[in-house]
Amino acid sequence: MKRIKFDLAELQAFVATAEKASFRMAAESLCLSAPALSRRVERLEEALGAKLLERTTRHVQLTAIGQEFLTEARAALAGLEIAVQRVTDQALPHRGSVTVACIPSVANHLLPLALRSFAIEFPEVQVHVIDENASHVLEAVVRGQADFGVSFTGSQEPGLQFEVLTRERYVLAMLRSHSWAGRSEVAWTELAGERLVSVSHQSSNRLLLDQVMAGLSDQPMAWYECNHVTGALALVEAGLGMAAIPQLALPESHPKVCGIPLAEPQLWRTLGLIQKRGRMLSPSAASLKKQLLAVHGIS
Known part of the structure; x- marks a missing residue:
């Protein structure tokens, strides 16, 4: 491994300058003079043997190498901060x-x-x-x-x-006024033709739901999609449809919505x-x- 020839202060100076796009503003954020900050960045560039910043009279701009190094520098500083915090937590429990x-x-x-x-x-x-x-x-x-x-x-x-x-079962969230609200279970096949609210493919719950849906001869249709279960639940509360959601996401004390366990097959996570x-x-x-x-x- 090539020996690191710069210090933490120089790395912080570069990141601050890149983020502020200004030596003056970066210097103020680090409580330094602009010339002192500039020297730190120059020493870093010399140590790396690469130009990180393009300087003009009006602004500072990252070079292509500088943009790539900024990503790594941020990650390094963040990792160091986490490590320091972890040691501090152990020293002061x-x-x-x-x-x-x-x-x-x-x-x-x-x-x-x-x-x-x-x-x-x-x-x-x-x-x-x-x-x-x-x-x-x-x-x-x-x-x-x-x-x-x-x-x-x-x-x-x-x-x-x-x-x-813990394990939790998937339930069908619906308004308490719905005709199914008093049932003990609802079969997945009964959802065909019903107006449903679903989570989108960005939600990991969607994979579990799609696996069940794939086995149904008559595929239910989702009229609304949300990225998160909380959003789907809000649409159910607004009376826009029903949603298959994990039981933990629906408190029993919810004033407007109840959850009926889904069956044939049961779905758990x-x-x-x-x-x-x-x-x-x-x-x-x-x-x-x-x-x-x-x-x-x-x-």
Whole structure:
């Protein structure tokens, strides 16, 4: 590996200048003089043996090499920040921060229960929640942006460990005034001809739903599509149709919408805690993970 001949301050100077497109504004953000900032960028360019910035009297512009290096420089600084924060959290177990990535239904209905107990044990620890779809949750864990995640994908990833948290069944969300609202189950074949709301292909739930739909002789039609289950639920509440959604996404106390289990076949998904193999959690992150397991009676 070629020896690195520049320091962190020079890397920060370059990133700030590239983002501000101005030496003056970048210097102000770093509490430096413009000449001092310029010298740091020049030293970095000399160390790399490449021109990163094109300078004119009016503005600063990235070269092609500079644009490519900016992406890597940002990632390096972000990774270093995460590493420093992790060490700080371990040195001061009752301070620092925890980042958990989870799908929206977990963030809305499961995580708050665990956070109540966590806040009592670690009142000085900040919690950052990345509430995104399953693919983004997986990416956040793999890239080290989150201490751990909660999702229904990741069990097949070789670099991750998947710890089962709970299983949930898919239900048909409908208005409580609907004629089917009092039923115990609804068969998938009965959905043909009904006005449905669906999640789009950007949602990982769509793959599970399409696998069931593929086995039906008469394919139901989705009149509305949303990227997230929460959006689909809002359209159901507005009376625009019914939607097949995970049970956890629909609270039992919802005033307007109820969920009837779907059958023939039943469709379930398994939620689990996902974590990079070999990653040691800080005491606070380990405690939050334990609280999530405790919500479902897992010790």
